[in-house]
Amino acid sequence: MNNNIKLLENEAIDDLQLDNLYLIQKKSGFRFGVDAVLLSNFAKVKRSHRVVDLCSGTGIVPFLIYGKYKAKEIVGVEIQEDMVEMAGRSSRYNEVEEIIKFYQGDLKDIKFLNTLGKFDVLTVNPPYKLNNTGIINSEDKLAIARHEILCNLEDVIVASRKLLKDNGRMYMVHRPERLIDIFQLMRKHKIEPKRIQLVHPKVNKAPNIVLVEGQRDGGAYLKWEDPLYVHNEDGSYTKEINKIYGREL
Structure with missing residues (x-):
């Protein structure tokens, strides 16, 4: 660890409990x-x-992927400058800055995307709320993360096609109510949906998360994974979730 990395006000270093990796994030x-x-x-x-x-x-996500898979290079793209600066300090703190790199940029900027090259795998946790209801502060960090203020779903999928190698794979987490939009836009831009998993808060509750895998210029075939349940009836995490978090073998 590089203990010379400075924390700003309202920041903490959190142990990811994965391969001795840590993440700087806000306390609130x-x-x-x-x-x-x-x-x-x-x-x-x-x-x-x-x-x-x-x-x-x-x-x-880059730190979790590195901890799990040790990919040779992982690039994070984020439009908010302060987030990029914070992520860069996390990379230096973990002494993996030659492997995990962060860039500030707008995924709608094709010239910027061209500077990044092509990738085997793309992950994205995009803003999932439509930006068409109520008054939203466009400067609010949480609003930018959750609402389609600075980019929308189609922007994300267009950028994904641009960045992926031929037959490269895209992995997205989103909300089930947007599933038709996701499939329609993926096919429009020739990223074929290949695998899907629904995540339920508990048994007998409707899914509130969907995970989707797509392949650039892939053939038409969709595999459904078994549903994943986050909590048991007593509110504790399920065996599957504990395994994902590394708490149970």
Whole structure:
């Protein structure tokens, strides 16, 4: 660890309990949740792969993917400058800055995307709420992370096609109510849906998370994974979730 990395006000270093990795994030405000953990577990990554994570936020998905799979290079792309700066400090703190790199940029900027090259695997936890209801502060960090203010679903999928190698794989976490939009836009931009998993808060509750894998220029075939349940009836985490978090073999 590089103990010379400075923390700003309202920041803490959190132990990811994975391969001795740590993440700098706010004590209050935007913090990673179960979505990021599920996405990194759902992705299929090899050591030889170049991986890019869009809408990277604090960089949690790149660090989880590195801890799980040891990909040779992982790039995080985030539009908010302070998030990129924080993620970069996490990379330096973990002394993996030559492997996990973060760039500030707009995924709608094709010239910027061209500078990144092509990737075997792309992950994304995009804003999932439509930006068409109520008054939303466009400067609010949480609003930017959750609402389609600075990019929408189609922007994400267009950028994904641009960044993926031929037959490269895209992994997305989103909300089940947007599933038709996801499939329609993926096929429109020639990323074929290949695998899907629904995540339920508990048994007998409707799913509130969906994980989708797509392949650039892939053939038409969709595999449904078994549903995943987050909590038991007593509120404790299920065996499957504890295994994903590394708490149970």
